Amino acid sequence: MQLGLVGLGRMGFNMRERLRAAGHDVVGYDRNPDVSDVASIAELVQKLAAPRIVWIMVPHGDPTRQTVEALAGLLDEGDLVIEGGNSKFTEDQANAALLAKKGVRYVDVGVSGGVWGAKNGYGLMAGGDAEDIQRAMPIFDALRPEGPREEGFAHAGPVGAGHYAKMVHNGIEYGLMQAYAEGFELLSASDVVTNVPATIKAWSRGTVVRSWLLDLLVRALEEDPELSELRGYVNDSGEGRWTVEEAINKAVPTPVITASLYARFASRQEDSPAMKAVAALRNQFGGHAVQKSED
Numbered sequence: 001m002q003l004g005l006v007g008l009g010r011m012g013f014n015m016r017e018r019l020r021a022a023g024h025d026v027v028g029y030d031r032n033p034d035v036s037d038v039a040s041i042a043e044l045v046q047k048l049a050a051p052r053i054v055w056i057m058v059p060h061g062d063p064t065r066q067t068v069e070a071l072a073g074l075l076d077e078g079d080l081v082i083e084g085g086n087s088k089f090t091e092d093q094a095n096a097a098l099l100a101k102k103g104v105r106y107v108d109v110g111v112s113g114g115v116w117g118a119k120n121g122y123g124l125m126a127g128g129d130a131e132d133i134q135r136a137m138p139i140f141d142a143l144r145p146e147g148p149r150e151e152g153f154a155h156a157g158p159v160g161a162g163h164y165a166k167m168v169h170n171g172i173e174y175g176l177m178q179a180y181a182e183g184f185e186l187l188s189a190s191d192v193v194t195n196v197p198a199t200i201k202a203w204s205r206g207t208v209v210r211s212w213l214l215d216l217l218v219r220a221l222e223e224d225p226e227l228s229e230l231r232g233y234v235n236d237s238g239e240g241r242w243t244v245e246e247a248i249n250k251a252v253p254t255p256v257i258t259a260s261l262y263a264r265f266a267s268r269q270e271d272s273p274a275m276k277a278v279a280a281l282r283n284q285f286g287g288h289a290v291q292k293s294e295d
Protein backbone atom coordinates (compact mmCIF):
# COMPACT_ATOMS: atom_id res chain seq x y z
CA MET A 1 0.00 0.00 0.00
CA GLN A 2 1.24 3.52 -0.76
CA LEU A 3 1.24 6.25 1.89
CA GLY A 4 2.80 9.57 2.74
CA LEU A 5 4.41 10.10 6.14
CA VAL A 6 4.96 13.65 7.39
CA GLY A 7 7.44 13.81 10.27
CA LEU A 8 10.53 11.57 10.40
CA GLY A 9 11.74 12.21 13.93
CA ARG A 10 12.40 9.49 16.52
CA MET A 11 8.97 7.94 15.94
CA GLY A 12 8.24 8.69 12.27
CA PHE A 13 11.68 7.59 11.06
CA ASN A 14 11.35 4.18 12.70
CA MET A 15 7.76 3.80 11.51
CA ARG A 16 8.88 4.40 7.92
CA GLU A 17 11.44 1.59 8.37
CA ARG A 18 8.85 -0.81 9.78
CA LEU A 19 6.30 0.03 7.08
CA ARG A 20 8.87 -0.44 4.31
CA ALA A 21 10.03 -3.73 5.82
CA ALA A 22 6.39 -4.89 5.56
CA GLY A 23 6.37 -4.01 1.85
CA HIS A 24 4.56 -0.67 1.94
CA ASP A 25 5.56 2.15 -0.39
CA VAL A 26 6.27 5.10 1.94
CA VAL A 27 7.03 8.64 0.79
CA GLY A 28 8.40 10.49 3.82
CA TYR A 29 8.70 14.21 4.36
CA ASP A 30 10.64 15.95 7.13
CA ARG A 31 12.03 19.46 7.50
CA ASN A 32 15.42 17.77 7.91
CA PRO A 33 16.55 17.10 4.30
CA ASP A 34 18.97 14.37 5.47
CA VAL A 35 16.07 12.03 6.21
CA SER A 36 13.39 13.37 3.84
CA ASP A 37 12.41 11.64 0.58
CA VAL A 38 10.92 14.84 -0.86
CA ALA A 39 11.53 18.58 -0.55
CA SER A 40 8.04 19.62 0.56
CA ILE A 41 4.61 18.40 1.64
CA ALA A 42 3.36 19.51 -1.79
CA GLU A 43 5.88 17.20 -3.48
CA LEU A 44 4.87 14.36 -1.15
CA VAL A 45 1.22 14.79 -2.16
CA GLN A 46 2.18 14.90 -5.86
CA LYS A 47 4.06 11.60 -5.55
CA LEU A 48 1.04 9.74 -4.16
CA ALA A 49 -1.60 8.21 -6.41
CA ALA A 50 -5.19 9.21 -5.53
CA PRO A 51 -7.01 8.35 -3.37
CA ARG A 52 -4.13 9.12 -1.01
CA ILE A 53 -3.35 8.27 2.60
CA VAL A 54 -1.08 10.65 4.55
CA TRP A 55 0.05 9.86 8.10
CA ILE A 56 1.10 12.84 10.28
CA MET A 57 3.77 12.18 12.93
CA VAL A 58 4.95 15.60 14.09
CA PRO A 59 4.95 17.20 17.59
CA HIS A 60 1.52 18.08 18.94
CA GLY A 61 0.12 21.61 18.97
CA ASP A 62 1.18 24.12 16.28
CA PRO A 63 3.30 21.72 14.18
CA THR A 64 0.37 19.28 13.87
CA ARG A 65 -2.16 22.06 13.24
CA GLN A 66 0.03 23.59 10.53
CA THR A 67 0.52 20.20 8.87
CA VAL A 68 -3.23 19.53 8.84
CA GLU A 69 -3.81 23.00 7.34
CA ALA A 70 -1.17 22.40 4.67
CA LEU A 71 -2.71 19.03 3.77
CA ALA A 72 -6.21 20.54 3.69
CA GLY A 73 -4.92 22.84 0.94
CA LEU A 74 -3.29 20.04 -1.06
CA LEU A 75 -5.46 16.92 -0.74
CA ASP A 76 -8.66 16.08 -2.60
CA GLU A 77 -11.98 14.40 -1.95
CA GLY A 78 -11.58 10.76 -0.90
CA ASP A 79 -8.07 11.20 0.51
CA LEU A 80 -7.45 10.15 4.12
CA VAL A 81 -5.36 11.84 6.81
CA ILE A 82 -4.19 9.79 9.82
CA GLU A 83 -2.97 11.89 12.74
CA GLY A 84 -0.64 9.69 14.79
CA GLY A 85 1.11 12.23 17.03
CA ASN A 86 0.52 12.73 20.74
CA SER A 87 -2.22 15.33 20.18
CA LYS A 88 -4.89 16.31 22.68
CA PHE A 89 -8.13 14.53 21.78
CA THR A 90 -10.04 17.83 21.75
CA GLU A 91 -8.10 18.93 18.65
CA ASP A 92 -9.27 16.04 16.50
CA GLN A 93 -12.75 17.40 15.85
CA ALA A 94 -11.30 20.66 14.48
CA ASN A 95 -8.82 18.77 12.29
CA ALA A 96 -11.57 16.49 10.96
CA ALA A 97 -13.90 19.45 10.27
CA LEU A 98 -11.22 21.39 8.39
CA LEU A 99 -10.41 18.40 6.17
CA ALA A 100 -14.08 17.49 5.72
CA LYS A 101 -14.62 20.81 3.88
CA LYS A 102 -12.53 19.28 1.07
CA GLY A 103 -14.10 15.83 1.44
CA VAL A 104 -10.90 14.53 3.05
CA ARG A 105 -11.40 11.80 5.67
CA TYR A 106 -9.72 11.82 9.11
CA VAL A 107 -8.61 9.17 11.59
CA ASP A 108 -6.70 9.81 14.83
CA VAL A 109 -4.36 7.20 16.26
CA GLY A 110 -2.58 6.96 19.58
CA VAL A 111 0.76 5.26 19.01
CA SER A 112 2.70 3.70 21.87
CA GLY A 113 6.03 1.95 21.89
CA GLY A 114 8.67 4.66 21.77
CA VAL A 115 12.01 3.90 20.15
CA TRP A 116 11.42 0.17 20.68
CA GLY A 117 8.43 0.16 18.36
CA ALA A 118 10.57 -0.26 15.25
CA LYS A 119 11.51 -3.77 16.40
CA ASN A 120 8.62 -4.76 18.70
CA GLY A 121 5.76 -3.03 16.91
CA TYR A 122 3.55 -0.21 18.17
CA GLY A 123 0.41 -0.41 20.27
CA LEU A 124 -2.28 1.45 18.30
CA MET A 125 -5.58 3.04 19.37
CA ALA A 126 -7.66 4.49 16.53
CA GLY A 127 -10.60 6.89 16.36
CA GLY A 128 -12.76 7.46 13.29
CA ASP A 129 -15.36 5.92 10.99
CA ALA A 130 -15.21 2.14 10.55
CA GLU A 131 -14.73 2.37 6.77
CA ASP A 132 -11.75 4.73 7.13
CA ILE A 133 -10.17 2.50 9.77
CA GLN A 134 -10.72 -0.55 7.57
CA ARG A 135 -9.11 1.20 4.63
CA ALA A 136 -5.95 1.89 6.67
CA MET A 137 -5.86 -1.58 8.26
CA PRO A 138 -2.87 -2.83 6.17
CA ILE A 139 -0.88 0.07 7.60
CA PHE A 140 -2.04 -0.62 11.17
CA ASP A 141 -1.26 -4.32 10.71
CA ALA A 142 2.29 -3.50 9.62
CA LEU A 143 2.89 -1.16 12.56
CA ARG A 144 1.31 -3.17 15.38
CA PRO A 145 3.14 -6.03 17.12
CA GLU A 146 2.86 -9.52 15.68
CA GLY A 147 0.13 -11.65 17.20
CA PRO A 148 -3.64 -11.24 17.48
CA ARG A 149 -4.77 -7.85 16.16
CA GLU A 150 -6.89 -7.14 19.21
CA GLU A 151 -3.82 -7.33 21.46
CA GLY A 152 -2.06 -4.48 19.66
CA PHE A 153 -4.81 -2.51 17.94
CA ALA A 154 -8.18 -1.10 18.92
CA HIS A 155 -10.80 0.86 17.04
CA ALA A 156 -11.60 2.79 20.21
CA GLY A 157 -14.51 4.89 18.92
CA PRO A 158 -15.27 7.91 16.70
CA VAL A 159 -12.82 10.72 15.82
CA GLY A 160 -10.93 11.72 19.00
CA ALA A 161 -11.17 8.29 20.64
CA GLY A 162 -7.67 7.25 19.58
CA HIS A 163 -6.03 10.22 21.23
CA TYR A 164 -8.34 9.94 24.25
CA ALA A 165 -7.25 6.33 24.71
CA LYS A 166 -3.57 7.30 24.34
CA MET A 167 -4.04 10.10 26.89
CA VAL A 168 -5.37 7.65 29.48
CA HIS A 169 -2.62 5.16 28.57
CA ASN A 170 -0.03 7.83 29.28
CA GLY A 171 -1.67 8.79 32.57
CA ILE A 172 -1.32 5.14 33.59
CA GLU A 173 2.28 5.24 32.34
CA TYR A 174 2.99 8.17 34.73
CA GLY A 175 1.50 6.31 37.70
CA LEU A 176 3.28 3.03 36.99
CA MET A 177 6.63 4.71 36.56
CA GLN A 178 6.16 6.67 39.78
CA ALA A 179 5.32 3.52 41.77
CA TYR A 180 8.44 1.71 40.52
CA ALA A 181 10.50 4.84 41.17
CA GLU A 182 9.28 5.18 44.76
CA GLY A 183 9.99 1.49 45.39
CA PHE A 184 13.50 1.99 44.01
CA GLU A 185 14.08 4.95 46.36
CA LEU A 186 12.82 3.05 49.41
CA LEU A 187 14.97 0.00 48.60
CA SER A 188 17.96 2.32 48.14
CA ALA A 189 17.31 3.94 51.52
CA SER A 190 17.09 0.54 53.24
CA ASP A 191 19.71 -0.65 55.71
CA VAL A 192 18.63 -4.25 55.09
CA VAL A 193 18.50 -4.64 51.32
CA THR A 194 22.07 -4.36 50.07
CA ASN A 195 21.64 -5.25 46.39
CA VAL A 196 18.92 -3.08 44.88
CA PRO A 197 19.49 -3.81 41.15
CA ALA A 198 19.45 -7.58 41.82
CA THR A 199 16.27 -7.30 43.88
CA ILE A 200 14.46 -5.37 41.17
CA LYS A 201 15.76 -7.73 38.47
CA ALA A 202 14.38 -10.68 40.44
CA TRP A 203 10.92 -9.13 40.11
CA SER A 204 11.14 -9.55 36.31
CA ARG A 205 9.74 -13.07 36.20
CA GLY A 206 6.88 -14.56 38.11
CA THR A 207 6.05 -11.62 40.36
CA VAL A 208 2.85 -9.66 40.42
CA VAL A 209 4.67 -6.44 39.46
CA ARG A 210 6.59 -7.77 36.42
CA SER A 211 6.13 -5.58 33.35
CA TRP A 212 7.92 -3.98 30.40
CA LEU A 213 8.44 -0.78 32.37
CA LEU A 214 10.06 -2.86 35.13
CA ASP A 215 12.29 -4.53 32.48
CA LEU A 216 13.36 -1.04 31.37
CA LEU A 217 14.18 -0.10 34.99
CA VAL A 218 16.30 -3.26 35.26
CA ARG A 219 18.08 -2.21 32.07
CA ALA A 220 18.69 1.32 33.38
CA LEU A 221 20.11 -0.07 36.64
CA GLU A 222 22.41 -2.40 34.72
CA GLU A 223 23.82 0.67 32.98
CA ASP A 224 24.04 2.79 36.17
CA PRO A 225 23.23 0.79 39.36
CA GLU A 226 22.52 3.84 41.53
CA LEU A 227 21.37 6.12 38.69
CA SER A 228 24.18 8.37 39.89
CA GLU A 229 24.75 9.84 36.44
CA LEU A 230 21.23 11.30 36.28
CA ARG A 231 19.57 14.31 37.86
CA GLY A 232 16.11 13.72 39.29
CA TYR A 233 14.52 16.15 36.83
CA VAL A 234 11.52 14.99 34.79
CA ASN A 235 9.72 16.80 31.98
CA ASP A 236 6.23 16.14 30.69
CA SER A 237 4.80 16.59 27.21
CA GLY A 238 1.15 17.20 28.11
CA GLU A 239 -0.60 13.84 28.19
CA GLY A 240 -0.50 13.55 32.01
CA ARG A 241 -1.90 17.06 32.45
CA TRP A 242 -4.71 16.32 29.99
CA THR A 243 -5.53 13.10 31.84
CA VAL A 244 -5.85 15.01 35.12
CA GLU A 245 -7.86 17.82 33.47
CA GLU A 246 -10.25 15.28 31.96
CA ALA A 247 -10.56 13.42 35.28
CA ILE A 248 -11.54 16.69 36.94
CA ASN A 249 -14.05 17.43 34.15
CA LYS A 250 -15.62 14.01 34.66
CA ALA A 251 -15.23 14.03 38.48
CA VAL A 252 -13.27 10.79 38.30
CA PRO A 253 -10.83 10.41 41.20
CA THR A 254 -7.31 9.82 39.85
CA PRO A 255 -5.09 10.35 42.91
CA VAL A 256 -2.20 8.16 41.71
CA ILE A 257 -1.94 9.73 38.25
CA THR A 258 -2.34 13.23 39.70
CA ALA A 259 0.34 12.66 42.35
CA SER A 260 2.73 11.30 39.72
CA LEU A 261 2.22 14.42 37.59
CA TYR A 262 2.86 16.65 40.62
CA ALA A 263 6.00 14.64 41.46
CA ARG A 264 7.36 15.67 38.06
CA PHE A 265 6.61 19.34 38.76
CA ALA A 266 8.38 19.05 42.13
CA SER A 267 11.39 17.43 40.42
CA ARG A 268 12.03 20.68 38.54
CA GLN A 269 12.29 22.90 41.61
CA GLU A 270 15.69 23.78 43.06
CA ASP A 271 13.91 24.62 46.29
CA SER A 272 10.22 24.55 47.13
CA PRO A 273 8.47 27.84 47.94
CA ALA A 274 5.60 25.81 49.42
CA MET A 275 7.89 23.90 51.76
CA LYS A 276 9.58 27.17 52.76
CA ALA A 277 6.12 28.37 53.79
CA VAL A 278 5.52 25.16 55.78
CA ALA A 279 8.89 25.58 57.54
CA ALA A 280 8.09 29.25 58.27
CA LEU A 281 4.65 28.43 59.71
CA ARG A 282 6.00 25.59 61.85
CA ASN A 283 8.58 28.03 63.16
CA GLN A 284 5.93 30.70 63.81
CA PHE A 285 3.53 28.56 65.80
CA GLY A 286 5.94 26.17 67.48
CA GLY A 287 9.30 27.86 67.45
CA HIS A 288 10.63 24.84 65.54
CA ALA A 289 14.07 25.27 64.02
CA VAL A 290 14.38 26.24 60.37
CA GLN A 291 17.29 25.90 57.99
CA LYS A 292 18.44 29.11 56.31
CA SER A 293 19.06 29.05 52.57
CA GLU A 294 22.83 29.26 53.00
CA ASP A 295 22.82 26.14 55.29
Ligand SMILES: O=C(O)[C@H](O)[C@@H](O)[C@H](O)[C@H](O)COP(=O)(O)O
Pocket residue numbers: 086111112113114170173235236237238239240
Ligand atom coordinates in the same frame (compact mmCIF):
# COMPACT_ATOMS: atom_id res chain seq x y z
O1 LIG B 1 3.48 5.22 24.89
C1 LIG B 1 4.54 5.73 24.54
O2 LIG B 1 5.24 5.31 23.63
C2 LIG B 1 5.00 6.94 25.28
O3 LIG B 1 3.99 7.37 26.15
C3 LIG B 1 5.34 8.04 24.33
O4 LIG B 1 4.17 8.49 23.72
C4 LIG B 1 6.15 9.17 24.92
O5 LIG B 1 7.36 8.70 25.42
C5 LIG B 1 5.38 9.91 25.96
O6 LIG B 1 4.46 10.73 25.31
C6 LIG B 1 6.23 10.77 26.86
O7 LIG B 1 5.35 11.52 27.61
P1 LIG B 1 5.81 12.53 28.69
O8 LIG B 1 6.84 13.44 28.03
O9 LIG B 1 4.60 13.29 29.09
O10 LIG B 1 6.43 11.73 29.78
